Amino acid sequence: MNSTLRKLLGRLPLGWLQLSYNRTRLFSAIAGVTFANVLVFVQLGILGALNGSSIAPYTLFNADILVSASDSNTLSDGGNIARQFMFESSSVPGVKKGTALYIGQMEWQQSESASATLQVFGINPLSSDFTTPALAPLMHLLIDENRAVIDRRTRGIDSNVFNTVSRTDALAMEFNGVTVSAVGLLDVGSGFTADGTMMVSDQTFLRLFRHRQSGAPDHILLHIDEGVSVDVVVNRLRSVLPGATVKVNSYSDAIEADLNFQTTERPTGIIFGFGVMIGIVVGVIIVYQVLATDVTSHLKEYATFKAMGYPHTFFIGVVFEEALILAVLGFVPALVIATLIYIGLGSATGLPIEMSIVRAVLVFLGTLAACSISGAIATSRLASADPADLF
Amino acid sequence: MSSTSAIIVTELNHWFGQGEARKQAIFDVNLKIKTGSLTVLMGPSGSGKTTVLTLMGCLRDIQNGQVELLGYKLFDSSQHDKDSIRRRLGFIFQAHNLHASLSATENVLMGLQVHGAGRIAQQTKAAVHILDLLGLGDRTDYLPENLSGGQKQRVAIARALVANPQIVFADEPTAALDKESGISVVKMLKTLGSSRGTTTVMVTHDNRILDMADRIIVLEDGRVVSDTLKTE
Ligand SMILES: Nc1ncnc2c1ncn2[C@@H]1O[C@H](COP(=O)(O)OP(=O)(O)OP(=O)(O)O)[C@@H](O)[C@H]1O
Ligand SMILES: [Mg+2]
Numbered sequence: 001m002n003s004t005l006r007k008l009l010g011r012l013p014l015g016w017l018q019l020s021y022n023r024t025r026l027f028s029a030i031a032g033v034t035f036a037n038v039l040v041f042v043q044l045g046i047l048g049a050l051n052g053s054s055i056a057p058y059t060l061f062n063a064d065i066l067v068s069a070s071d072s073n074t075l076s077d078g079g080n081i082a083r084q085f086m087f088e089s090s091s092v093p094g095v096k097k098g099t100a101l102y103i104g105q106m107e108w109q110q111s112e113s114a115s116a117t118l119q120v121f122g123i124n125p126l127s128s129d130f131t132t133p134a135l136a137p138l139m140h141l142l143i144d145e146n147r148a149v150i151d152r153r154t155r156g157i158d159s160n161v162f163n164t165v166s167r168t169d170a171l172a173m174e175f176n177g178v179t180v181s182a183v184g185l186l187d188v189g190s191g192f193t194a195d196g197t198m199m200v201s202d203q204t205f206l207r208l209f210r211h212r213q214s215g216a217p218d219h220i221l222l223h224i225d226e227g228v229s230v231d232v233v234v235n236r237l238r239s240v241l242p243g244a245t246v247k248v249n250s251y252s253d254a255i256e257a258d259l260n261f262q263t264t265e266r267p268t269g270i271i272f273g274f275g276v277m278i279g280i281v282v283g284v285i286i287v288y289q290v291l292a293t294d295v296t297s298h299l300k301e302y303a304t305f306k307a308m309g310y311p312h313t314f315f316i317g318v319v320f321e322e323a324l325i326l327a328v329l330g331f332v333p334a335l336v337i338a339t340l341i342y343i344g345l346g347s348a349t350g351l352p353i354e355m356s357i358v359r360a361v362l363v364f365l366g367t368l369a370a371c372s373i374s375g376a377i378a379t380s381r382l383a384s385a386d387p388a389d390l391f
Numbered sequence: 392m393s394s395t396s397a398i399i400v401t402e403l404n405h406w407f408g409q410g411e412a413r414k415q416a417i418f419d420v421n422l423k424i425k426t427g428s429l430t431v432l433m434g435p436s437g438s439g440k441t442t443v444l445t446l447m448g449c450l451r452d453i454q455n456g457q458v459e460l461l462g463y464k465l466f467d468s469s470q471h472d473k474d475s476i477r478r479r480l481g482f483i484f485q486a487h488n489l490h491a492s493l494s495a496t497e498n499v500l501m502g503l504q505v506h507g508a509g510r511i512a513q514q515t516k517a518a519v520h521i522l523d524l525l526g527l528g529d530r531t532d533y534l535p536e537n538l539s540g541g542q543k544q545r546v547a548i549a550r551a552l553v554a555n556p557q558i559v560f561a562d563e564p565t566a567a568l569d570k571e572s573g574i575s576v577v578k579m580l581k582t583l584g585s586s587r588g589t590t591t592v593m594v595t596h597d598n599r600i601l602d603m604a605d606r607i608i609v610l611e612d613g614r615v616v617s618d619t620l621k622t623e
Binding site: 006011014017018021022300301303304305306307308310311312386387389391 | 445448450451452470471474475476477478479480482484486488489490491492493497500501502504505511550
């Protein structure tokens with residue numbers, strides 16, 4: 001380590017020598033950075049899971065434009081929308097076709113001891129081109145009365161229950177006296193509001209949710225003509241449909257707006273976002289403490305080096321060297337620990353908590369920045385003082 | 392060369408403290424110190440020896456008056472210029488401030504590396520050589536914590552001298568040393584003076600060193616009260 005660093009730096013690896021001189025302090029410094037990293041990772045993981053689970057249902061569908069009630073911020077909140085608007089939209093130039101999407105929540109008592117809250121989607125099974133390629137081939141199975149495709153990752157239900165589900169080996173599900181046969185599987189996973197997802201035909205949906213009407217779906221999905229710009233069609237729709245009751249967005253904008261709403265306006269999002277901030281603040285404080293203490297305890301030596309003619313950039317360099325070493329040595333164990341925590345949390349909650357490379361890189365760069373800035377601030381006292389006053 | 396002045400001090404005044412507590416420590420000091428000479432500063436405790444030495448050595452900002460070091464004026468000089476003038480000086484202080492995590496050789500290397508990276512093998516050789524000259528040849532890899540007070544002081548002396556400074560400032564450099572090694576250090580500085588023209592300004596009370604000095608300046612209450620030039 002010593003001679004490699006020395007070759008790399010072209011000078012004595014003072015930062016490393018200084019850090020490694022006191023092993024106890026080095027280990028507690030690394031532990032501090034690791035702790036700060038884990039804290040941020042866990043908060044980011046939960047926030048990421050919230051985001052991931054809010055957009056997961058969107059991935060079931062394949063649409064260019066989403067038309068919703070003006071008060072709807074996510075797939076499942078907000079009021080209904082008149083199916084009338086679907087017909088109106090279809091006559092707007094550039095719109096190819098539309099379909100209505102019905103959404104509701106149901107409690108599924110799978111056995112004496114196992115139950116799950118399902119988010120149920122109802123859609124015309126003949127509109128299979130509005131579902132993802134994975135789901136499209138199953139849609140025709142839903143044409144028959146009271147058929148469903150069920151989430152294989154439904155939280156709270158033994159996954160063995162789903163192992164054999166197929167057209168020939170249907171899984172019987174009871175809802176308020178209506179028996180539904182699950183004949184296929186989809187893969188969404190649980191979120192913060194539901195344990196799993198179920199897809200049924202619009203007709204079956206209306207049988208399950210008796211108070212709902214076919215004329216009042218939750219959303220309208222639209223496909224546009226080939227070669228037409230989505231934005232252009234969205235604008236045309238906005239000028240045709242009444243803005244006071246209807247909201248028109250491209251499908252990707254709708255997803256983004258949902259995410260944005262979840263993280264900035266929903267209590268859960270705000271709390272976890274706040275958690276990330278707390279994690280970062282605590283992390284920065286720990287890192288600053290570690291480096292500031294290190295600089296303070298070497299002030300006399302640094303003053304001597306300054307007296308010998310070392311420029312301030314030299315001290316910044318040493319502190320950056322320390323920052324880089326602490327950031328790397330603290331990050332590696334944090335990555336391992338956080339990944340284990342993710343696995344544990346994921347299996348305990350069924351939430352999509354996963355380590356991503358982007359997140360890992362961001363946390364590392366953040367740590368490096370926090371370490372470097374803290375170090376630079378810590379050396380500022382040295383810059384302004386006369387060496388003679390520090391001996 | 393021998394007739395030039397390495398250090399010229401003009402009308403130097405210095406104050407410590409702020410507001411009510413502000414107190415003048417140095418009064419109207421004027422000095423010209425000849426290149427290659429060994430000058431000793433003496434005086435009772437609190438008379439301002441260390442203050443004058445640090446002002447002359449560019450370790451303290453000059454408030455009033457001027458110090459010219461090797462032809463360069465220190466008053467109001469930029470940080471960059473201060474850094475580069477400091478690299479031509481050597482300092483030996485009572486507080487040796489060796490870096491605890493560096494070995495004796497590495498501490499001395501810090502005195503060389505301030506001039507640029509250079510070849511590590513060559514620099515290490517030079518560092519070991521000067522430690523050897525100071526009688527520390529068998530202690531080169533020791534950390535400061537494993538050295539005696541006198542040995543640490545000699546490492547600090549090696550660090551100050553290894554890059555061949557043009558002026559050496561020393562504040563009681565021999566205080567931690569036994570008589571013998573104290574004398575040998577001063578002899579070394581004296582030799583550097585005649586062979587390389589190194590100028591030395593030293594604060595000391597050691598009588599035997601006084602005998603070797605070219606000039607003795609006595610301070611009292613921040614003023615020069617006597618200035619004796621010795622002729623051999
Ligand atoms: N950093 C400081 N802040 C305030 N006053 C100081 C400071 N340094 C020195 N002084 C004061 O300036 C005067 C000269 O101090 P200086 O250290 O130069 O004396 P000295 O001759 O080196 O003494 P000694 O022989 O004890 O080392 C003293 O009155 C001292 O109290
Ligand atoms: Mg003194």
